[in-house]
Amino acid sequence: MTNRAEMTRRDILKSGAAVATLTLAPGVTLMTFGGSEANAARADAGKRWGLLIDANKCAADCSACVTACKTENGWGNDGGEHSGPETESAWIRKVTLRDKHTGRQVSAPVMCQHCESPPCVDVCPTGASMQRVDGIVLVDKHICIGCRYCMMACPFKARSFVHSDVPEQSVNAPRGKGVVESCTLCVHRVDRGRIPACVEACEASGNSAILFGDLKDPESPISRALKQYSSIALRADLELNPGVRYQNL
Amino acid sequence: MRLILAFLVLLGLSLPLHADDHEGLPAVPKATGEPHPEGNEYWRKNHMTLLLHDRDLTLREGEREDIRASLESCFDCHTVKDEAGEAVTIEDERHFCRVCHDYAAVKPDCFTCHRSTPSDNVANRLMATPEEPNSIAAYLERLKALEADESEASQ
Ligand code: SF4
Ligand code: SF4
Numbered sequence: 001m002t003n004r005a006e007m008t009r010r011d012i013l014k015s016g017a018a019v020a021t022l023t024l025a026p027g028v029t030l031m032t033f034g035g036s037e038a039n040a041a042r043a044d045a046g047k048r049w050g051l052l053i054d055a056n057k058c059a060a061d062c063s064a065c066v067t068a069c070k071t072e073n074g075w076g077n078d079g080g081e082h083s084g085p086e087t088e089s090a091w092i093r094k095v096t097l098r099d100k101h102t103g104r105q106v107s108a109p110v111m112c113q114h115c116e117s118p119p120c121v122d123v124c125p126t127g128a129s130m131q132r133v134d135g136i137v138l139v140d141k142h143i144c145i146g147c148r149y150c151m152m153a154c155p156f157k158a159r160s161f162v163h164s165d166v167p168e169q170s171v172n173a174p175r176g177k178g179v180v181e182s183c184t185l186c187v188h189r190v191d192r193g194r195i196p197a198c199v200e201a202c203e204a205s206g207n208s209a210i211l212f213g214d215l216k217d218p219e220s221p222i223s224r225a226l227k228q229y230s231s232i233a234l235r236a237d238l239e240l241n242p243g244v245r246y247q248n249l
Numbered sequence: 250m251r252l253i254l255a256f257l258v259l260l261g262l263s264l265p266l267h268a269d270d271h272e273g274l275p276a277v278p279k280a281t282g283e284p285h286p287e288g289n290e291y292w293r294k295n296h297m298t299l300l301l302h303d304r305d306l307t308l309r310e311g312e313r314e315d316i317r318a319s320l321e322s323c324f325d326c327h328t329v330k331d332e333a334g335e336a337v338t339i340e341d342e343r344h345f346c347r348v349c350h351d352y353a354a355v356k357p358d359c360f361t362c363h364r365s366t367p368s369d370n371v372a373n374r375l376m377a378t379p380e381e382p383n384s385i386a387a388y389l390e391r392l393k394a395l396e397a398d399e400s401e402a403s404q
Pocket of ligand 1: 111112113114115118119120121137153154155156157158159182
């Protein structure tokens with residue numbers, strides 16, 4: 001084990017991120033952080049995680065993804081004096097669409113779309129709403145002040161505010177009263193090489209309506225499916241370039 | 250005033266602690282596991298800085314392997330059990346964090362969002378191996394097999 005007491009501030013910085021040092025002039029150095037090979041376990045700027053949801057495969061009466069998300073991340077059962085359908089957290093919802101003219105009905109899960117240009121990040125006054133280098137959009141609850149601007153800015157109703165005390169949370173997802181939360185794309189799993197809980201549950205349900213993968217890798221199954229078949233981004237007119245895409249909606 | 254008080258506490262804590270010869274000082278609950286290589290005094294003074302540094306690494310950079318200061322691992326060793334043998338939560342004044350924090354009158358706000366007891370949910374604690382069915386590697390293999398089946402069927 002390294003002894004952190006003996007590390008200088010500089011060493012700790014280094015241990016935190018790959019640092020390249022460039023001497024500009026005597027006494028003036030430029031340090032750059034990052035680099036994807038340097039630390040494979042880090043969020044990788046060479047990747048962008050995304051989902052492709054096929055509404056034709058999504059069964060109307062199935063909500064395995066929602067249940068799995070609740071279990072994994074510990075939301076959906078907060079109770080407390082402010083509890084109710086309007087205040088309850090919803091990281092992922094099943095949405096049913098009906099075409100007025102044809103009567104065709106489809107159903108699909110909607111969660112944070114992990115926008116490439118996320119309005120929630122734009123409006124956040126504290127920097128708590130943030131985007132990782134691999135495209136995953138998160139709330140840094142350590143600095144969120146609970147102003148809920150991001151909830152207003154999100155076109156997809158993807159964010160929730162926690163209204164009640166949450167005792168003894170899941171280790172997977174720290175969450176508590178007074179801050180905003182949303183789908184993390186199961187970042188705690190993805191960072192350790194696992195697929196998100198909803199993807200796992202959807203596959204186990206036999207529907208396999210959610211495809212997970214790296215949008216930046218042209219050979220990944222998700223990229224090839226997007227190239228081959230037509231798909232849409234929700235509210236494509238807003239040009240947010242979400243990481244979550246839909247087929248047959 | 251708070252600073253002076255905190256300083257006095259640290260001074261107090263750095264002395265060997267025995268409830269009887271240091272009347273009134275908090276009796277730090279005994280830990281299990283390997284001792285910190287830096288020594289307890291260092292952690293008493295710096296735990297907040299280390300936690301602050303490593304939380305940003307975890308949340309913002311996605312570092313999961315080389316993290317030393319995480320509440321989850323604190324409670325691997327620093328847990329106080331009640332009479333029934335259950336780990337006490339932050340609601341209980343015997344909780345590891347509360348013993349000193351109550352004494353110093355400094356309220357940690359970690360536990361609004363973080364659990365204050367060890368968790369038996371360890372499924373995501375280690376890096377996935379390709380053998381695990383829910384690993385990305387195994388998932389991609391399944392997709393590949395599916396695709397091969399489909400292309401065979403269409404021929
Ligand atoms: S879907 Fe909403 S919460 Fe998610 S990144 Fe886009 S704007 Fe932000
Ligand atoms: S609620 Fe939190 S994350 Fe959302 S805009 Fe306000 S400070 Fe940012």
